[in-house]
Structure formats: structure tokens, C-alpha cells
Amino acid sequence: AQETVYPMLSNSRMLMSGSGGSLSIVSGAYADNPEVPLVLGAHIVSPIASDLIAEAEQLVGNHVPLHDAARLIHPHPTFSETFVAQGGWQASSYPLTGVGGPAAPQPMLTLRHST
Numbered sequence: 673a674q675e676t677v678y679p680m681l682s683n684s685r686m687l688m689s690g691s692g693g694s695l696s697i698v699s700g701a702y703a704d705n706p707e708v709p710l711v712l713g714a715h716i717v718s719p720i721a722s723d724l725i726a727e728a729e730q731l732v733g734n735h736v737p738l739h740d741a742a743r744l745i746h747p748h749p750t751f752s753e754t755f756v757a758q759g760g761w762q763a764s765s766y767p768l769t770g771v772g773g774p775a776a777p778q779p780m781l782t783l784r785h786s787t
Contacts, residue, residue: 673700680718684749693718709738720751727755
């Protein structure tokens with residue numbers, strides 16, 4: 673399992689609100705399909721955590737692979753884009769702006785856990 677921590681002040685809407693917080697995406701794969709990393713959980717510390725947890729529940733509950741989660745489209749600037757558009761890309765190692773664009777900012781911390 674891997675945990676990717678993302679500072680929420682990197683989100684434009686969060687910056688405009690004057691709030692802050694952090695988002696951790698826990699990802700990993702099931703033993704029967706180790707090539708497909710999934711969103712296994714999330715830790716959200718923010719005044720808007722109750723709004724973002726529904727996004728996490730959908731990804732975890734539906735066993736969405738990270739590469740699919742990273743491609744979900746969210747309006748900008750919104751709080752909801754924090755989870756997938758920024759944190760999901762970090763966990764999946766996809767570039768933030770697509771092929772040929774600049775790479776996404778590096779996550780604040782990535783922890784790897786052996787299972």
C-alpha cells in the first residue's frame with residue numbers, strides 16, 4: 673500500500689477560501705490483480721472534509737483503478753477537484769496537464785507500506 677499526502681492549499685478554491693488542510697490517498701492493489709492499483713482509502717483534514725468524503729467513498733466503494741480516477745473531470749476552481757484532479761494524479765504518477773505538459777507538483781510526502 674502507498675499513501676500520498678497532498679497539501680490542500682495547492683487547490684485554487686481552497687486558497688481563495690482562506691482555509692487549508694491536507695488530503696492523503698491510500699492506494700494499493702488486491703492480491704488477485706496486483707497490476708491494477710486502486711484507491712483503497714483517504715484521509716481528509718479540512719473544514720470541507722464532509723463534502724469531499726463522498727468522492728472518496730465512490731472511488732473506494734466502486735473499486736476504481738487509479739488510472740481511471742485520475743482521468744475524472746471536475747470544474748475549476750472547485751473543492752471537489754482536490755481529490756481527483758490533484759491528489760489522484762499524484763497517487764497515479766500521471767502528469768497534471770497531460771502528455772507534453774509540465775509535470776504535476778510533487779506530493780508533499782509519499783509513504784510506502786509493505787503488505
